[in-house]
Amino acid sequence: MAAAGSSKTASLLICLTMIFFVQQLQSQFVVVAAAAAAASPSDDKSSKELHGKKLSFTLYQQETINKTGYMVVDGVAGAGVSQxxxxxxxxxxxxxxxxxxxxxxxxxxxxxxxxxxxxSFDGLRSLSLGKITLDHRGRRGSLSVLGGTHNTQPSDCPVVGGTGDFAYAIGYVRTSPVNLRGSSITFKVEFHLYWPPYAHYAPASKH
Incomplete structure (x- = not known):
């Protein structure tokens, strides 16, 4: 009888131990699930977190020949001077x-x-460099660009540096002619900017 009682007691202890172990596993699972939910935010939250890591907007460059833009060295060959x-x-x-x-x-x-x-000897292509200083949508700073441009077609210039709110940004700036008539000309300037760790999502230039 004593042996049987001891066996029952041992079995009861084992059962209680197993129940406790399962409860502990369940508690840990709840904690892990909650942490995973916090680490995997909803699409809305992801969009908010991505805000500031990539940015696209459009401005317009207003140029007036012989007032805000000047030809300081004459070319030597190829096409002549035109609009x-x-x-x-x-x-x-x-x-x-x-x-x-x-x-x-x-x-x-x-x-x-x-x-x-x-x-280029057709007079349409140039190597361009520029500094763009911005105060727009609550962001202040500058971007430096360097690349080839085309006078009459959309052109992409890579971003090679930034300051202020645009520090560490990469991407490209696309310029497209809007108005090339007369001495006052206008270009559409589209900004496509990316910051680490999202910089590797920046698309390759198509132009």
């Missing part, structure tokens, strides 16, 4: 305002300053 072409080797410098809409009377959101050198 859309300059001779090979021409050096052009500019400091233009960036507005929020295509109308020149719209709010100024920044300034783009830089230079370009005509690098």
């Amino acid at each position: 859309t072409t300059t001779p090979f080797g021409t050096v052009y410098v500019f400091r233009d305002e960036l507005t929020v809409r295509a109308e020149r009377s719209s709010r100024v959101a920044g300034v783009v300053e830089g230079s370009s050198v005509t690098t």
Whole structure:
């Protein structure tokens, strides 16, 4: 009888131990599930967290020939000077305002300053560098760009540096002509910016 009682007691202890062990596992599972839910936010929260890691917006570059942009070195060959072409080797410098809409009377959101050198004999392509200083949508700072541009087609210039709220940004700036008639010309400027750790999502330029 004593042996049987001891066996029952041992079995009861084993059962209680198993129940306690299962309860502990369940508690740990709840904790892990809660942590996973916190680490895997909803799509809305993900979008909010991604905000500030990538940014796209559009401004308009307003240029006036012989007022905000000047040809300082004459080219030597190829196409002549026209509304859309300059001779090979021409050096052009500019400091233009960036507005929020295509109308020149719209709010100024920044300034783009830089230079370009005509690098094709048809007079349409240039190597351009620029510094874009922005105060837009609560963000202040500058972006530096360097790349090839086309006078009459959309062109992508890689972002090679930034300051202020644009520090560590990469991506590209796409410029497209809006108005090339007369001495006052307008370009659409689209910004596509990315910050670490999302920088590797930046798409490759198509132009």
